[in-house]
Each structure stands twice: as structure tokens, then as C-alpha cells.
Amino acid sequence: MKQNIPFDEMQDIEFNKSFYSFCTYVTLVYDKKMNFATVFLKILENKTLRDMFVSIIDEDNEFGAIQKFIHTEPSICKSKYVTKFLNKFKGLK
DSSP, X not given: OOOOOHHHHHHHHHHHHHHHHHHHHHHHHTXXXXXXXXXXXXXXXXXXXXXXXXXXXXXXXXXHHHHHHHHHOGGGGGOHHHHHHHHHOOOOO
């Protein structure tokens, strides 16, 4: 049986609020209706957005932040746009 630790629950709630707030921010910046896959691509393409995302979700590095995004919204792995981008992707700069 899984124990509910109050600190972990608070941390999860804070992460989810930060994550979804940042996704909303990205959609407002680009003034478009976007799904999570599109937001993910914008984060990968734009170093400034990536740095903001890492900071907002309080992650140590870009790789960890990207992992958390995928873990939170696994539906992005099914996106053909994400697959195309990652196939031609040279790496984070």
C-alpha cells in the first residue's frame, strides 16, 4: 500500500500547477491554440523557453526537465510532429 507523504503531495501539486501554467504561458505567447506536443516542440526549439521551463519547474538541468514533461504528458510521444523533429534534431545547444 502506498503511503501518502504530505511533502510529496505538496511537491506534486506545486509541480503540476507550474507545469500547466507554463504551458498556458507558451500558448499565450504564440497566440495560438496548442496541444501539449506543440508546446513541447516550442520548448525544444527555443533556448529561452527551455531555460524558463527548467527554472519554473525547479529542475537541475534541461534533460531532467524534458523527462518530467514527457512523464507528465506521455501523449506527446505519439505525435508525428515530435517524431519528425527528434529525427532531425542535432541536440540541445
